[in-house]
Amino acid sequence: MEQTSITTMIKNLFTQPNLWGSILPLQLLGFWTLYNIVTSTAPGWWAIATVCGYICIMMLGISACYHRLLSHKGFTVSRPVKILMIWFAAISGQGSPIWWIALHRGYHHRHSDKDEDPHSPIHGFWHSYILWMFKIPTKDLNPRYVVDLLRDKDVVFFHTHYYKILWISHALVAFISFDFWLYSMLFPAFITLHSYGIQTSFNHIKFMGYKTYTTSDNSVNSVWLWPFILGEAWHNNHHGQPGNPNYGNRKWWELDPTYWLIWLIKK
Ligand SMILES: [Zn+2]
Numbered sequence: 449m450e451q452t453s454i455t456t457m458i459k460n461l462f463t464q465p466n467l468w469g470s471i472l473p474l475q476l477l478g479f480w481t482l483y484n485i486v487t488s489t490a491p492g493w494w495a496i497a498t499v500c501g502y503i504c505i506m507m508l509g510i511s512a513c514y515h516r517l518l519s520h521k522g523f524t525v526s527r528p529v530k531i532l533m534i535w536f537a538a539i540s541g542q543g544s545p546i547w548w549i550a551l552h553r554g555y556h557h558r559h560s561d562k563d564e565d566p567h568s569p570i571h572g573f574w575h576s577y578i579l580w581m582f583k584i585p586t587k588d589l590n591p592r593y594v595v596d597l598l599r600d601k602d603v604v605f606f607h608t609h610y611y612k613i614l615w616i617s618h619a620l621v622a623f624i625s626f627d628f629w630l631y632s633m634l635f636p637a638f639i640t641l642h643s644y645g646i647q648t649s650f651n652h653i654k655f656m657g658y659k660t661y662t663t664s665d666n667s668v669n670s671v672w673l674w675p676f677i678l679g680e681a682w683h684n685n686h687h688g689q690p691g692n693p694n695y696g697n698r699k700w701w702e703l704d705p706t707y708w709l710i711w712l713i714k715k
């Protein structure tokens with residue numbers, strides 16, 4: 449995927465509101481929330497609220513739903529559970545399901561660590577961590593990578609009304625309880641973006657871990673990333689077997705709590 453200059457990125461801020469419009473405000477508010485936590489002005493229950501929010505938004509939303517369920521068809525769930533999981537992913541602010549999955553399937557997996565890979569560290573660390581998100585015009589994505597999802601009316605609904613769903617959800621929860629919103633929804637969404645950034649960058653740098661599968665990309669499994677991104681740390685296992693919803697278990701230490709949640713849902 450073509451590298452974009454800083455001038456084009458700034459131009460995108462005004463002409464292409466997609467991720468600028470969600471990530472910038474959520475990140476700024478996220479840093480402010482972090483400041484409240486560090487200066488002990490957060491309520492005593494913030495940690496419990498954040499862990500619960502992280503389980504819903506990062507683990508059930510981005511990791512289980514956008515990634516393992518919709519991108520790779522690794523398992524199936526009932527329609528109400530699917531809708532709830534898409535909502536958890538959508539409120540993270542990382543983009544509509546169609547956008548996220550077209551990029552992931554059509555560009556990241558098809559061209560891992562090649563020029564067309566939108567977030568490979570071969571284009572630079574900060575590019576792969578976060579800057580890539582602001583460089584990709586939605587119109588440039590090829591819809592043939594998401595033909596199956598374009599037939600799913602729930603996914604199309606979340607895609608079409610993405611920004612309305614995102615902001616109305618955040619506004620409603622904030623209106624009910626500002627603190628509850630801050631620590632159970634906004635702050636977990638902020639952490640989720642950084643978890644994903646750690647995955648797209650560190651997990652594709654060869655010396656950050658080991659390979660269990662011989663893949664043509666630089667993906668690795670990283671023990672030291674586990675405390676930060678849990679089962680997503682076993683990223684080479686995922687590239688080796690993309691359709692397998694369990695990223696762990698190839699080695700005894702490879703624990704994947706997101707898969708445990710998927711297992712529980714399926715029970
Ligand atoms: Zn994947």
Ligand SMILES: [Zn+2]
Nearest residue numbers: 556667683687
């Ligand atoms: Zn990858």
